[in-house]
Amino acid sequence: MGPVEEIKLEPIGIVHSSVRERKDMPLQGVEAEIEVFREYEEGLMGIEENSHLFVVCWLDKAERDTLQVTPRKYSVDLPKRGVFAIRTPVRPNPVSITTARLIQVRGRLLTVSHLDAINGTPVIDLKPYEPGWDCVFSAARRDRYQSIKKMMPAEYRDDLIRQAVNYHGEECQGLAMAVRMAAFATLTLKKDLRNSSVCILIGKNACISDSLIGITGARLGNKRLYYNLNPKLRESDSYSIYDSEKTIVFRIRKFMKDYKGIMECDIKDIFDIEVI
Incomplete structure (x- = not known):
């Protein structure tokens, strides 16, 4: 044919x-x-x-004669990539x-x-x-850390919120706390949290746990998801995000009921954070 x-x-x-x-x-x-x-x-x-x-x-207003572009939404400093490898409006069709x-x-x-x-x-x-x-929850992607570094903090926060909502189903206080953890962990580990080397240890709050799973893509099947089963540790609700080099432990100090307040407060107001 x-x-x-x-x-x-x-x-x-x-x-x-x-x-x-x-x-x-x-x-x-x-x-x-x-x-x-x-x-x-x-x-x-x-x-x-x-x-x-x-x-x-x-x-209808997109360029159609270019096959390699820089992801300008993030930064003009990023390397060029083929249009079929990124989500750019510039493409042949x-x-x-x-x-x-x-x-x-x-x-x-x-x-x-x-x-x-x-x-x-x-x-x-x-x-x-x-x-x-x-929904292909097990799907893999390239590590986006270099792009994430170029984002404004509010843009990355919105990106994390959407990933969490897509899995958890709604915006709530627990989701907001997970987003604060994830943003801090990304900067500390210097990695996209969907990187296969990043694992999470979840605690008692279902909304926080759901949201961290949605953001990181951690599953029991890929050996990146663990549950806190130690009775002594479970007395105080805590969560960990870690790789082979660093572990970040978040212990909840105060569970605020104000979604906006969680997003805007100093992170140390809601967590005791230990980097090991």
Whole structure:
């Protein structure tokens, strides 16, 4: 069979977003609205039964003639990589696939979160996210520490929050405490916490433990997840993040009930931290 001479795509909708320029789009995207065109409205039947969707867009303003780029969202100092190895809008066929949470359905209008397509972007398809098929928790990636170093602290915090929420399911005080631990551990170990050499020892709080698992990708199967089973140690709730060279022990001093307060306070107000 010879090569296909032409592929024709018809947009099924359009993005309505507060972000109008690509340079202004946050790394984690924004809440936005998708307007599905009237002729495709029947295809939305049953979509409200899904919590998350794959939103497939055509990035009509993206460059198409470059095969190697620098991840500029982080820093122009990072080395170039091939466009098929990173999530850049610059590519021969500028198709974007974003996993977005479906917030509301109002007729032909879908409100979603974490959409990284700017205002006016054509939508070419919508697909339901299937947790049993599409979630590959064991997936590996390159160590992102050099990119993480270039992020603003708030950007990395948002990155950690999203990873934790994707596993735990909601933002809560325990998740906030896990994010504070993870940000501190990343700088101390000088590693992406999904690096295969990083392990975690979890404590009593289910929300903290869930969130640390989501952030690090630690599992019993990859021998990176351990439980604190020592009765004496469990008297005071503690968690550890470690590699072969350093162990960071976080002992909870104060469990604050204010999510924002946990995120903004001095980390020593909520943990006694020991680096071994």
